[in-house]
Amino acid sequence: MNLDExxxxxxxxxxxxxxxxxxxxxxxxxxxxxxxIAAGARDIMTTMLDEIDKRGLDDVEVAITGExxxxxxxxxxxxxxASGEQVTYAKVxxxxxxxxxxxHLEKGKIVEGLAVGKVKx
Amino acid sequence: xxxELSLHILDLGMNSLAAGATAIQIRVSEDLARDRxxxxxxxxxxxxxxxxxxxxxxxxxxxxxxxxxxFGLGLAFLRQTAETCGGRLRVASLPGRGxxxxxxxxxxxxxxxxxxxxxxxxxxxxxxxxxxxxRVERRRGAETFSFDxxxxxNLPEFA
Numbered sequence: 238m239n240l241d242e243x244x245x246x247x248x249x250x251x252x253x254x255x256x257x258x259x260x261x262x263x264x265x266x267x268x269x270x271x272x273x274i275a276a277g278a279r280d281i282m283t284t285m286l287d288e289i290d291k292r293g294l295d296d297v298e299v300a301i302t303g304e305x306x307x308x309x310x311x312x313x314x315x316x317x318x319a320s321g322e323q324v325t326y327a328k329v330x331x332x333x334x335x336x337x338x339x340x341h342l343e344k345g346k347i348v349e350g351l352a353v354g355k356v357k358x
Numbered sequence: 359x360x361x362e363l364s365l366h367i368l369d370l371g372m373n374s375l376a377a378g379a380t381a382i383q384i385r386v387s388e389d390l391a392r393d394r395x396x397x398x399x400x401x402x403x404x405x406x407x408x409x410x411x412x413x414x415x416x417x418x419x420x421x422x423x424x425x426x427x428x429f430g431l432g433l434a435f436l437r438q439t440a441e442t443c444g445g446r447l448r449v450a451s452l453p454g455r456g457x458x459x460x461x462x463x464x465x466x467x468x469x470x471x472x473x474x475x476x477x478x479x480x481x482x483x484x485x486x487x488x489x490x491x492x493r494v495e496r497r498r499g500a501e502t503f504s505f506d507x508x509x510x511x512n513l514p515e516f517a
Contacts, residue, residue: 243496243503246477247510269372269482271431274365283478286485301486303376 249290260319262296263342268313270304276311281334285314288338297342310353316341325354359435362474363397366439369432370399370459371483377403377457380490384480386473387497388465395445395465397436402456411451436461443467480505 267273267282282299289297307313310327314337317323324347326337333351340346347355360366367384374382379401387396406414417434436459437447445463463470480494484507494505 242475243477243494243505246480246505249477249481267482267486269368269486271369271435274369274372275360279365279368279475279478279482282482282485283475286481299485301372301375301482303372 261298264317266300266315269301272308273311278312281312284334326351327353364474364476364479366436368479374401379403383493385495393465397461400458405453406451443470
């Protein structure tokens with residue numbers, strides 16, 4: 238990593254301010270405890286942020302949570318809908334992360350092969 | 359153990375957010391002449407008393423009661439990395455005031471993890487906690503880079 242890459246951070250972080258808290262349709266929660274971090278959660282999150290940014294999805298907000306006790310299933314992502322529905326994705330890799338953006342967040346279709354849990358309210 | 363120092367920083371940053379911090383300062387300095395690398399994080403979270411700090415440093419924080427406070431293996435991992443790499447970890451904490459972490463190690467030590475993607479770490483933290491002020495400074499010899507989420511993001515300004 239060099240200083241130029243850090244400079245790019247300013248530009249990207251500026252665009253992501255739009256992902257701040259609000260009444261968005263989707264809230265994506267990343268498990269970012271020690272085990273999530275060790276399993277690659279940060280890069281999954283930045284991959285998703287890039288994809289969300291690239292597609293101009295502005296009805297999405299992001300959040301991070303600490304250790305949730307499912308160490309073997311990390312990296313874990315939970316997608317929460319404003320309606321109360323929650324979908325949990327486990328062992329997510331970079332390709333999965335992009336698919337969750339293009340299918341779930343953009344088209345509203347749950348990525349069935351990846352989802353490990355659903356809660357409907 | 360984390361593969362990058364930036365992942366240790368993310369782990370510490372998560373502790374700070376779990377402690378309710380509204381301001382987090384991160385500094386990484388590489389002193390080539392003295393062969394030292396220093397990694398510093400300070401926050402204004404709720405802090406830890408001596409017993410909680412001792413547990414966190416031993417990596418014995420992941421009991422149910424303390425997990426709610428965000429102490430798991432993060433500090434113990436960083437301590438191990440610093441001590442393996444010819445340095446040490448120091449933590450000062452005041453309940454109700456905040457916590458300061460300093461990890462120093464030998465820059466050229468063969469086991470020292472690379473700094474890695476510091477920008478990615480700060481992006482992840484800042485995107486998820488937009489109301490928290492993050493100040494990041496990186497010094498490498500004479501070069502300096504700094505980022506401050508209060509002044510560097512597009513917040514409202516008077517025309």
